[in-house]
Amino acid sequence: MLQVALLGAGRIGRVHALSMTAGAGxxxxAVADRDEGAARDLAQAIGAEARGIDAILADPAIGAVLIATSTDTHSDLIRRAVAAGKAVxxxxxxxxxxxxxxxxxxxxGDAPVMIGFNRRFDPNFAALKAAFDAGHVGRGEMLAITSHDPGPPPVDYIRVSGGLFRDMMIHDFDMACWLFGGPPARITxxxxxxxxxxIGQAGDVDSAAVTMVWADGRIATIRNSRRAAYGYDQRVEILGAEGLLQAENVAENTVRLSTAAGVVAAKPLHFFLERYMRAYQVEWAAFLDAVxxxxxxPxxxxEGVAALACAEAATRSLAQGVTIEITPDMLG
Amino acid sequence: MLQVALLGAGRIGRVHALSMTAGAGxxxxAVADRDEGAARDLAQAIGAEARGIDAILADPAIGAVLIATSTDTHSDLIRRAVAAGKAVxxxxxxxxxxxxxxxxxxxxGDAPVMIGFNRRFDPNFAALKAAFDAGHVGRGEMLAITSHDPGPPPVDYIRVSGGLFRDMMIHDFDMACWLFGGPPARITxxxxxxxxxxIGQAGDVDSAAVTMVWADGRIATIRNSRRAAYGYDQRVEILGAEGLLQAENVAENTVRLSTAAGVVAAKPLHFFLERYMRAYQVEWAAFLDAVxxxxxxPxxxxEGVAALACAEAATRSLAQGVTIEITPDMLG
Amino acid sequence: MLQVALLGAGRIGRVHALSMTAGAGxxxxAVADRDEGAARDLAQAIGAEARGIDAILADPAIGAVLIATSTDTHSDLIRRAVAAGKAVxxxxxxxxxxxxxxxxxxxxGDAPVMIGFNRRFDPNFAALKAAFDAGHVGRGEMLAITSHDPGPPPVDYIRVSGGLFRDMMIHDFDMACWLFGGPPARITxxxxxxxxxxIGQAGDVDSAAVTMVWADGRIATIRNSRRAAYGYDQRVEILGAEGLLQAENVAENTVRLSTAAGVVAAKPLHFFLERYMRAYQVEWAAFLDAVxxxxxxPxxxxEGVAALACAEAATRSLAQGVTIEITPDMLG
Amino acid sequence: MLQVALLGAGRIGRVHALSMTAGAGxxxxAVADRDEGAARDLAQAIGAEARGIDAILADPAIGAVLIATSTDTHSDLIRRAVAAGKAVxxxxxxxxxxxxxxxxxxxxGDAPVMIGFNRRFDPNFAALKAAFDAGHVGRGEMLAITSHDPGPPPVDYIRVSGGLFRDMMIHDFDMACWLFGGPPARITxxxxxxxxxxIGQAGDVDSAAVTMVWADGRIATIRNSRRAAYGYDQRVEILGAEGLLQAENVAENTVRLSTAAGVVAAKPLHFFLERYMRAYQVEWAAFLDAVxxxxxxPxxxxEGVAALACAEAATRSLAQGVTIEITPDMLG
Structure with a gap:
């Protein structure tokens, strides 16, 4: 059986640990973290060993690693893991x-490296993609993504986040490129x-609207807000020549209360842990299958670079007040 | 052009007057009412003449009458109008x-007499019936009708109403017989x-559940309440061999408000005037067409008698605590 | 940590095994089954031991058992497990x-025995119950339960099932008694x-409508069909003095496709394993907590006996064509 | 009683004629049209007189005119009607x-001139506006308007239409300015x-996405397509500090069909005549009240000029590939 290691024992690392231990494959x-106590606690809870990253990468018995460390370490760890022959x-x-x-x-190069765009594995977005690829709305023309967080992170986090486009909208850039089969020609x-x-004083924005235009004229709009009082708002719709495909939010439950004040239904699931827990499981299973x-x-x-190129273009567009072309050199 | 008269200038008479004057056919x-002032007021508002019932029935120029008087006069007026050669x-x-x-x-006999079961002409129920008759759910097996008023009428009205089954559920009995193609074999x-x-002290009930069983085993359940705090609740669903057909309530508008407290939509339209205004118009047009x-x-x-036979059976069933057969002599 | 054993390694036993091994409590x-191979296979998959029932009940280290054997063994196993001092x-x-x-x-007597009415632990029905108990619709007046299976079981199963009321509607009887705070006065x-x-030739029905009336006049209607072409149909609604509470079906996903043919949404989750997987987990956790x-x-x-008394009354009512009283001796 | 005249007996003129003759106020x-036959036919049908525009404007008994002629005549007719002392x-x-x-x-100047942005009077958008103005979502932050026609007009019409922004999106520009309390600072x-x-060869577009940014940072996105295979798609949503307000499409009916293929609901009402018939009635009543x-x-x-300024800015933005400021001189 494939032996795997987890790099990073923070919030998202612990989420992944659930998937990595739940399945049979x-x-x-091993678990590593710069905070050795965190690594030890998580390792103990799941019956693994806390080890250093060097030791993990040097262990020939370990075939794959999941990198869930802070963003500034991603590139370095990918390179080292690839060099060590691990799937990533x-x-x-x-x-x-x-x-x-x-x-x-x-x-x-051709090493097996997967980027964790978990939303592709959400059952709702996966069903939307399948219906779209099956031609249920014909040729896609306009794509609209609404993606709001329930509330903003601390400003300290904002400062090191790379900005809304690289930190938050990057998911939506990937969603758009995935659904429309590749990156756009330009972004505003x-x-x-x-x-x-x-957030503004920290040099960032918390509310944004981006337009992407493909070379053949297809158009996507993405809206992001750092605050949605009603919970995590994650919707996608594609207008095609023959119809409309929409993936709606997932509600906390199906109860409706009708009174003189109106008909009240439950809110969307609160945040990404609630909404995407299943997506993380499917993501891990898809990685395992491929490895x-x-x-x-998958x-x-x-594709991870392409999403980043979109974020880069959006960041520049906002700073300069102009439309930015996505040139081939930005895509590698 | 067909000349028509309206007998009864009360609430429902005035509703019908709108349809009778709006169309081109x-x-x-003429308008008649036992309250001559009411007849005069309505006649004036719509450019008609207030006349006595005898005069109307004796006028050969009038081809059809709409009877919207109190229930205790219906039979007599139908008989007289038929005898006078009017469509009714x-x-x-x-x-x-x-x-x-x-x-x-x-x-x-064969005289053109139509009974005003307006709900058949509601666009939603008409669409449900059309889909059912088109075979979209295959053979019908179980029918469920939910039909609640927003609030009870005065107890004085209850006393002369004939009871919930004859006054209120009669609409649902007709709906069931219409959808399932004839009256049931028995009713509980x-x-x-x-x-x-x-309402109980007046000898009536305000909350009722009735089960109808057809000779071939098909089953319908009807629920009525005299009070629905959220407005007029008018739903029908048919379970068939191949699926389910549902006609849902009509909401006041399509606005949804999502906050930390939930997702609030508009209530159903308040009562029958709001919900069935269009149905009354289509009903009158269908009558005119037939005449x-x-x-x-239509x-x-x-069919009016069959619905009444169901109401009679339900009334007896409740009083005696047993299931009542619908015998041929009850259907004429 | 509490040691537990599973009696029965069939379909529902394997579902419970997932919950019994997933949590930390x-x-x-040990796993037992009259089919020793089945017990061995399941035991191996989950890292337990296949043992005989006698051995399990005699083992003082085992504190609780889950009985998932065939219905005809339930009473006997409950009695023996209670006698052996196990929670059940x-x-x-x-x-x-x-x-x-x-x-x-x-x-x-007072031994800790819980009956597995899993639907109470479904998040949707639990939310409905919580809202009802919180008074959001005031006093409950009319309850309606719709509960259809996607398709009928083999007729061989039907023959030994005890009939639709004891086998299938028993869940709905418990739901009604749970929501309305105790058993009704009579059932038709x-x-x-x-x-x-x-199914009819086997002496059973596959489509049924039951009316329950409480001593204070509250009314519940339950509809069951062994076939719903669109999947598992599991809905509950309570009409109260101040409004309506509804728990709707859970759809496979939130995707909607709008074309010239209409707006298509996903079906309900197919059957009880899909719909109630979460409920089984919560049920087990609630049992563990209590033990x-x-x-x-919980x-x-x-309460298990009360639901059975309702099923008994419904069976008699159908056979005799009369309303059956639920008498105190039927409730124990 | 106020005497009014209708200038223009084409499709939209005939729609207005219904409202102008239905109410009591x-x-x-009189009806005028460059096609005298059309004027005569309509006048006859509604019991009015076909007259020339000069005669109508010269008639002191006529207090108000509704201009429903082709767009190229609007300015001239407004000026002449104002000069003649008519409300417009x-x-x-x-x-x-x-x-x-x-x-x-x-x-x-201050003459009573109203522009026919009918959508403001749609009951759904009016309810959304009322809820927003009542503060139900707090301060508005992001506005999104989706507005697709069921199918494109003939290319001959496109050529003289002024382009998508002036002809079609102008409604959405007004909607955005109305909801957000005035025109934006810039448009892309x-x-x-x-x-x-x-349509492209005729120098126009049929699919467009526009972003409007207000001086205080609020953002609106508008999407337009000339084709929606499923019917008229007219949705508005406002994200505010405390929640989300959405006005959804109006469906043809409330029937749902659940089968093995999914759950099918009715399409949106087909086009503006179906969706906005009520809005035209309320619009006329609001004008009459004001006059x-x-x-x-109202x-x-x-406001009509502001919407046109937005269309002008959008047209320039598309042609030049840059963001266009809305300057005070564009607003008059």
């Missing part, structure tokens, strides 16, 4: 620097700090 | 007495006074 | 014979074999 | 030329000819 043998599943984004990500892409971004002025059966990575490193 | 020339659209129920209704049916009724004890083109009545007097 | 040490979670129904179930209830049942004539903390059983044996 | 005495309700857009519209605004437009290449009671115009000429 692998054995999670790395959390998004590849990097905050497009140049460094491109260099990682060049160095990784608008944004404001409407939720919290401190053990030698198939192509989300490639190149 | 007839001219409403009479409000439900035909009568409170099944015997008298059966005698009216016998006397009316349960009921309680839960909304207002005074002017000599076609069959809802026959015989 | 217990250790599943037993699948529904308690028995096919109300007399034997009453005797089991008498013998069990109607039913037909509409789905498959062979380890000494609290009252679903008592007495 | 005015008398439609003019169909959108004010003009295809912003300069000419600004001159009309200057000339009209993207568009393609995806529905029909002939007879001397209140402010939609002012200045």
């Amino acid at each position: 692998c054995r999670l043998v 599943l790395c959390e998004k984004p590849v990097d905050l620097s497009l140049d460094r990500a491109l260099e990682t892409l060049r160095l990784a 971004a608008h944004g404001s700090a409407l939720v919290d002025p401190a 053990t059966q030698g198939g192509p990575m 989300v490639t490193l190149r | 007839c001219r409403l020339v 659209l009479c409000e439900k129920p035909v009568d409170l007495s099944l015997d008298r209704a059966l005698e009216t049916l016998r006397l009316a 009724a349960h009921g309680s006074a839960l909304v207002d004890p005074a 002017t083109q000599g076609g069959p009545m 809802v026959t007097l015989r | 217990c250790r599943l040490v 979670l037993c699948e529904k129904p308690v028995d096919l014979s109300l007399d034997r179930a009453l005797e089991t209830l008498r013998l069990a 049942a109607h039913g037909s074999a509409l789905v498959d004539p062979a 380890t903390q000494g609290g009252p059983m 679903v008592t044996l007495r | 005015c008398r439609l005495v 309700l003019c169909e959108k857009p004010v003009d295809l030329s912003l300069d000419r519209a600004l001159e009309t605004l200057r000339l009209a 437009a993207h568009g393609s000819a995806l529905v029909d290449p002939a 007879t009671q001397g209140g402010p115009m 939609v002012t000429l200045r």
Whole structure:
């Protein structure tokens, strides 16, 4: 059975640990974290060993690693893991620097590296994609993504996040590229700090609208807000020549209360842990399948770079107030 | 152009007057009411003449009458109007007495008499019926009707209403017979006074559940309450061999408000005037079409009697605590 | 940590095994089944031991057993497990014979025995119950339960099932008693074999409508069909003095496709394994909590008997064509 | 009673004629059209007189006119009607030329001129606006408007339409300005000819996405397509600090069909006549109220010019590939 290791024992690392230990296809043998106590606690809880990253990468028995460390370490760890012959599943984004990500892409070559765009594995978005690819709405023309978080992270996090486009909208860039079969030709971004002025003072925005246009004229719009009082708002719709496909939010339950005040239904699931727990499981299973059966990575490193290129273009567009072309050199 | 008269200038009479004057196919020339002032007021508002019933029935220029007087006058007026050669659209129920209704049916023979089961003409129920008749769910097996009023009428009205089954559920009996192609073999009724004890003291119930079973085993359940705090609740569903057909309530508008408290949508339309205004218009148009083109009545007097037979059976079932057979002599 | 054993390694036993091994609160040490191979296979898959029932009940280290064997063994196993001092979670129904179930209830006394009415633990029905108990619709007046299976079981199963009321509607009887705070005063049942004539030839029905009336006049209607072409149909609604509470079906996903042919959404989850997987987990956790903390059983044996009494009354009502009273001696 | 005249007996003129003759507050005495036969036919059908525009404007008994002629005549007719002392309700857009519209605004001064942005009077959008103004979602942050026609008009019409932004999206510009309390600071437009290449050859687009940004940072996105295979798609949503407000499409009926193939609901109402018939009635009633009671115009000429300024900016933005500022001189 494939032995795997987890790099990073923070919040998202612990989420992945659930998937890595739940299924039957692998054995999670080691956990690493710069905070050794965190590594030890998680390792103990799941019956694994806390080890250093060097030791993990040097262990020939370990066939794959999941990188869930902080973003600034992603590129380096991908390169080292690839060099050590491990299959890699790395959390998004590849990097905050497009140049460094491109260099990682060049160095990784054909190595099995998957980027963790978990939303592709959400059953709702997967069903939307399947229906679209099956031609149920004909040729896609306009894509609209709504993606709001329930509330903003601390401003301290915002400062090191790379900005809304690289940190938050990167998921939506990947969603758009995935659904429309590749990156757009150009991107225009608008944004404001409407939720919290401190976010604006930190040089970022918390509310943004981006338009992507493909070479053949197809158009996508993405809207992001750092605050949705009603919970995690994650919707996608595709207008095609023959109809409309929509993936709606997932509600907490199906109860409806009708009174003189109206008809009240439950809110959307609160945040990504609630909404995407199943997606994380399917993501891991898809990675395992590809690794053990030698198939192509379900989300490639190149696709991870493309999403980052979109984020880079959006960031520049917002700063300069102009539309930015996505040029081939940005895609590697 | 067909000249028509309206008998009854009360609430429901005034509703019908709107339909009778809105379309192009007839001219409403006369209005009668036992309250001459009411007749005069309505006649004036719509450019018609207030006349006595005798004068109207004696006028050879008038081809059709709509009977919207109190229930205790229906049978007599149907008989007189038929005798005078008028086409008749009479409000439900035909009568409170099944015997008298059966005698009216016998006397009316083949005369063009339609009973005003307006719900058949509601666009939603009409679409459900069309989909059912088109075989979209295959053979019908179980039918469920939910039909709640927003609030109870005055107890004084309850006392002369003939009871919930003849006054309120009669619509649902007709709906069931219409959808399942004829009256059931037997009926069992349960009921309680839960909304207002005074209704119980008046000898009636305000909450009832009735089960109808057809000779071939098909089953319908009807639920009625005199009170729904959220407005007029009017739903029908048919389970068939190949699927389920449902007609849902019509909401006041399509606005949804999502907050930390949940997702709030608008209530159902408040009561029958709001929900069925369009149905009354289509009903009148269907009557006019049948009269002017000599076609069959869209809802026959015989069907009106069948609904009353169901109400009679339910009333007896509740009183005696047993299931009541619908025998051929109850259907005329 | 509490050691537990599983009696029965069939379909539902394997479902329970997932919950019994997933959580942290217990250790599943033994599995028994009359088919020793089945017990061995399951035991191996989950790291437990296949043992005989006698050995399990005689093992003082085992504190609780889950009974998932065939219905005809439930009473006997409950009695033996109680006598052996084990806490018990037993699948529904308690028995096919109300007399034997009453005797089991008498013998069990205050022993910790829970009956597996899993639907109470479904997040949707739990949310409906919580909202109802919180008074969101005021006093409950009318309850309606719709509960259709996607397709009928083999007729061979039907023959030994105890009939639709004891086998299938028993869940709905418990739901009604749970929501309305105790068993009704009387029950009237109607039913037909509409789905498959062979079911009728086997002496059972596959389509049924039952009315329950409480001593204070509250009314519940339950509809069951053995076939719903669109999947598992599991809905509950409560009409109260101040509004309506509804728990709707859970759809496979949230995708909607709008074309010239209409707006298509996903079907309900196909059957009980899909719909109630989460409910089984919560059910087991609730049992564990009660056992380890000494609290009252979340679903008592007495409640299991009450549901069976309703099934008994419905069976008699259908056979005799009359309303059946639920008398105190039927409830133990 | 106020005497009114209708200028224009084409499709939209006939729609307005229904409202102008249905209510009790005015008398439609005259109809004009460059096609005298059309004027005569309509006049006859509604009991009015066919007259020339000069005669109508010269008739002191006529207090108000509704201008439903072709767009190129709007400015001139507004000016002449104002000069003749008539109150004016003019169909959108004010003009295809912003300069000419600004001159009309200057000339009209304080005269009672209303522009026919019918969607403001749609009960759903009116309810959304009321809830928003009542503060139900707090401060508005992001607005999204989806507005697709069921199918494109003939290319011959496209050629003289002024382009998608002036002809179609002008409604959405008004909706955005109305909801967000005035025009935005800048506009960026993207568009393609995806529905029909002939539209592109005619120099127009059929699919467009526009972003509007207000001086305080609020953002609106508008999406338009000339084709929606499933019918008229008219949705608006506002994300505010405390929640989300959405106005959904209006379906043809409330019937749902559940089968093995999914759950099918009815499509949205097909096009503007079906969806906005009620809005046209309320629009006319609001105009009449304002005229007879001397209140402010429900939609002012200045607002009509602002919507046109947005269309002008969007047209320039698309042509030049840059963001366009809305300057004060564009608003009059």
